[in-house]
Structure formats: structure tokens, C-alpha cells
Amino acid sequence: MATTPQTVPAAPKAEGDLQDLAKRHLWMHFTRMGAYKDADVPVITRGEGCYVWDDQGNRYLDGLSALFCVNSGHGRTEIGEAMSAQAAELGFFTNWSYAHPRAIELAARIASYAPGDLNRVFFTSGGSEAVESAMKLCRNWHRMRGDGQRHKVIAREIAYHGTTLGALSATGITALRSVFEPLAPGGCHVPNTNEYHWPEGRDALWAADAIEERIVFEGPETVSAVILEPVQNAGGCFTPQDGYFQRVREICDRYGVLLISDEVICSWGRLGYWFGCERYGYQPDLITTAKGLTSAYAPMGAVIASDRIAEPFLEGTASFAHGFTFGGHPVSAAAAMANLDILEREGINGHVRTKEGEFRSMLEGLRELDIVGDVRGAGFFQAIELVKDKETRESFDDEESERLLRGFLSGELYRSGLICRADDRGDPVIQLSPPLVADTEQFEEIDGILRSVLTEAWKRL
Numbered sequence: 475m476a477t478t479p480q481t482v483p484a485a486p487k488a489e490g491d492l493q494d495l496a497k498r499h500l501w502m503h504f505t506r507m508g509a510y511k512d513a514d515v516p517v518i519t520r521g522e523g524c525y526v527w528d529d530q531g532n533r534y535l536d537g538l539s540a541l542f543c544v545n546s547g548h549g550r551t552e553i554g555e556a557m558s559a560q561a562a563e564l565g566f567f568t569n570w571s572y573a574h575p576r577a578i579e580l581a582a583r584i585a586s587y588a589p590g591d592l593n594r595v596f597f598t599s600g601g602s603e604a605v606e607s608a609m610k611l612c613r614n615w616h617r618m619r620g621d622g623q624r625h626k627v628i629a630r631e632i633a634y635h636g637t638t639l640g641a642l643s644a645t646g647i648t649a650l651r652s653v654f655e656p657l658a659p660g661g662c663h664v665p666n667t668n669e670y671h672w673p674e675g676r677d678a679l680w681a682a683d684a685i686e687e688r689i690v691f692e693g694p695e696t697v698s699a700v701i702l703e704p705v706q707n708a709g710g711c712f713t714p715q716d717g718y719f720q721r722v723r724e725i726c727d728r729y730g731v732l733l734i735s736d737e738v739i740c741s742w743g744r745l746g747y748w749f750g751c752e753r754y755g756y757q758p759d760l761i762t763t764a765k766g767l768t769s770a771y772a773p774m775g776a777v778i779a780s781d782r783i784a785e786p787f788l789e790g791t792a793s794f795a796h797g798f799t800f801g802g803h804p805v806s807a808a809a810a811m812a813n814l815d816i817l818e819r820e821g822i823n824g825h826v827r828t829k830e831g832e833f834r835s836m837l838e839g840l841r842e843l844d845i846v847g848d849v850r851g852a853g854f855f856q857a858i859e860l861v862k863d864k865e866t867r868e869s870f871d872d873e874e875s876e877r878l879l880r881g882f883l884s885g886e887l888y889r890s891g892l893i894c895r896a897d898d899r900g901d902p903v904i905q906l907s908p909p910l911v912a913d914t915e916q917f918e919e920i921d922g923i924l925r926s927v928l929t930e931a932w933k934r935l
């Protein structure tokens with residue numbers, strides 16, 4: 475399992491240039507580095523709005539916001555200026571027994587946006603740490619209430635919740651898990667909400683009810699939490715059925731299980747709201763977030779906990795014995811504050827809600843291509859599922875998928891000037907998640923490139 479490499483033909487290079495150094499020293503994440511033996515590593519050197527440029531001067535439309543995270547777009551100098559001012563004032567201090575103004579202000583601001591009684595913010599350095607922290611917090615909370623057996627977490631098949639051994643036990647992608655087993659114990663998986671491959675006539679809330687079945691099967695007294703994304707990324711933007719989250723909330727309440735809304739991608743405007751749970755009208759006990767909080771100008775994540783979860787930790791000698799040196803880093807917090815200023819000032823949530831219909835209908839138009847089976851998603855977070863046979867919805871087998879995604883699509887989309895994700899962690903999909911400032915011009919560009927590359931892909935198959 476690796477991301478599909480964006481290979482560009484190798485150009486002659488001198489020892490010590492960026493290509494040479496990258497190939498000799500840089501260990502890229504989730505990357506088949508062997509793919510760069512005879513091809514160049516794409517080196518992105520600058521960005522502006524929805525576009526980035528490589529070291530050869532080629533321009534690309536960043537249809538993925540780098541990795542679902544540059545929400546306010548590239549080249550926002552005001553975020554850099556805020557970071558620089560913060561570094562000059564106080565470059566670093568920790569949140570271990572100390573506070574500093576930016577972390578306090580940011581925590582209060584996040585609490586003011588978060589729904590219901592989600593009021594307490596625990597900062598981390600990124601998404602996996604946020605998920606790891608939330609999972610530990612849930613276990614600790616149950617234990618403090620005398621419910622020490624509750625340690626299991628229920629997540630969905632194909633969902634990605636991060637890579638640390640605890641978060642990985644929630645991740646539901648076999649290829650990412652199997653090479654690292656044994657993982658932290660307690661990860662249990664249930665079906666996701668991808669109805670495209672469900673048999674006809676299945677009850678709409680079947681996937682929600684599967685969570686109850688699993689809780690009962692495991693023994694409710696052993697289950698700590700359910701962790702779900704508002705829209706599941708891996709597998710290709712699986713949206714919830716109407717009433718799905720309301721049913722899940724009821725189930726969690728019935729069995730004393732906590733609900734974690736993993737919004738590492740789905741918050742900060744990605745779905746047109748501060749938080750994805752607002753869009754679907756449910757109240758989680760905890761939210762995990764990262765990425766778009768700073769629009770990725772600095773690493774930062776957070777767990778946002780309700781008053782109910784925080785309460786036992788606020789009295790007497792109690793503490794949450796967990797933390798990270800860089801949690802709440804003042805420079806990251808300053809980046810987040812400046813980023814949130816931009817999102818607010820430019821009315822980004824409203825922009826996404828106003829424009830998502832236009833973006834979606836452009837993608838819907840691609841259904842006329844033989845290779846496009848399904849189009850799904852919400853806000854500026856959409857996916858196109860590729861199929862071998864539209865009638866039967868038959869997917870590509872592993873070998874075909876390899877040829878299609880890695881052998882052709884990924885490289886060709888990149889060479890055509892579009893950065894997006896061709897992914898086969900479930901069935902093959904193309905994922906799109908442009909910066910939230912994207913507009914008609916970018917939608918049309920995405921449409922044009924996808925149409926021609928997907929048409930060519932079908933011919934080659």
C-alpha cells in the first residue's frame with residue numbers, strides 16, 4: 475500500500491542537485507520510492523491560491539489542497555507574518571503545566587465555534603496524535619468512572635484514522651495494518667456507508683445498526699468509543715445516510731459508549747461548516763481535528779472534548795497523564811488564529827455551501843464517461859468511483875487497478891496539470907478536495923483535465 479507516485483520522466487542531473495539529494499536522503503511517506511529510480515521526484519517549490527509550481531516552472535491546479543489541508547489556499551502571507559511575529563515574541567513554550575496567550579485564545583475560539591458543550595481543547599501536533607489522544611482520553615474517562623473494562627473502539631472498514639499504533643488499531647485498511655501487527659488491542663470494525671455496492675433493498679440505516687450489533691457482540695461493558703468521520707475519506711467520500719448519525723448517537727447513549735467525530739479532514743469549512751457534525755446535525759462527545767485548522771501552514775491538531783468528558787479531570791489531584799512537547803505550539807497557534815481570521819473574513823463556509831452544487835454538477839457530468847460509476851461527497855470533498863462495468867458496477871481487479879491508477883492515471887493527471895488523488899484503498903477512486911477558495915474557473919479546469927484523461931484511460935483499458 476503506497477500512494478500512487480506522481481512520476482515525471484527523469485531529466486539529466488548533477489550530483490548534489492535537489493533530485494539527487496531527494497533520491498539519496500529523503501524518505502517520503504507512504505511512497506514506493508523505487509518508482510523514482512528512473513523518474514524524477516516531483517519537487518513543489520511555491521504556491522498561490524489554488525495553484526502550485528514545481529522546480530521546472532510547471533503550474534498545477536492543487537485539486538487536493540496538498541493533502542486535504544490547505545483550506546484557505548496557498549501563498550497567504552498574512553499567516554506567515556503572524557507566525558513570524560509570534561516567533562519574535564515567544565518562539566516556544568509548552569502546554570505542560572503552563573499556558574501562553576495564543577494557545578488560550580485559540581482554545582477559546584475553537585470552543586466558540588464547536589457545537590453544544592464541546593468546550594475544552596487539548597492540542598496535538600497533528601491528526602494521528604489527536605486520534606490517539608481521544609482514544610486514550612475515552613479509556614481514561616471510563617476508568618475514572620469505575621468502568622475500567624471499557625477499552626475497545628469501533629470504527630469502520632476502510633476508514634483511515636492515522637498511523638500511530640493506537641490510531642492504527644482504529645484504521646480499517648488491512649494493508650496498512652497487517653505489516654505492523656500486533657497493534658494496540660481493541661480495534662473493531664463495522665461496515666461503512668458506501669451504498670454504491672450494497673445489495674438493493676437494504677435498509678438505509680443498516681450500517682448504523684451494525685454498530686449496535688457489534689457493541690452487543692463485544693459486550694457493551696468492554697466498549698469505550700465509536701470513531702467515525704462525518705464523510706469517510708478512504709474508499710472515496712462515503713457520505714452518511716439520512717438519520718445515520720442520529721441512530722449512532724442513540725446507540726452510543728444506550729450502551730454508554732462515547733462518540734468521537736474524526737474531523738481531521740471534515741472541519742474548517744471542508745464541508746461548508748466549521749465542523750462536519752454540524753452539517754449532519756449530531757452532537758459528538760469528542761471531535762478530533764488537524765489539517766485545515768492552520769490550513770497546514772504549521773503542524774497542529776486538537777481534541778475538542780465536551781464538558782461531560784472534561785469534568786472528572788478538573789477536580790482534586792486528577793489529570794490526563796498524556797501530552798506532546800509541541801501540543802499547542804505558539805507559532806502553530808498563531809498560524810491557526812490568522813487562518814481562522816481569513817476563513818471568517820472571506821466567508822469561506824458560505825462560499826463552499828454556495829458553490830458546492832456547481833462543483834458537484836460538473837463532476838456529475840462525468841458520469842457520461844464509461845469508466846465513471848459513481849460520484850459522491852459533500853462540500854469541497856468529492857470522489858469519483860471508477861468501474862469496469864457501469865451496469866453491474868463491477869470494479870477493477872488488483873492487477874487492472876494497478877495498471878489503471880499507477881500505470882496511467884496518476885502520472886497522466888499530474889502531467890496534465892492536476893494534483894488529485896487516484897486511490898485504491900477501497901475500490902478505485904479519484905478524489906478531489908480543492909482549496910476552499912476554488913471557484914468556477916478551477917471547477918472547469920478540473921472538469922476539462924479529468925474528462926480527457928479518463929477518456930484516454932478507458933481507451934487504453
Ligand SMILES: Cc1ncc(COP(=O)(O)O)c(C=O)c1O
Nearest residue numbers: 600601602634635636736738739
Ligand atoms: C480522518 C483522519 N484521521 C486521522 C488522520 C491522521 O492525521 P495525520 O496525518 O495528521 O497524522 C487523517 C489523515 O489524513 C485523517 O484523514
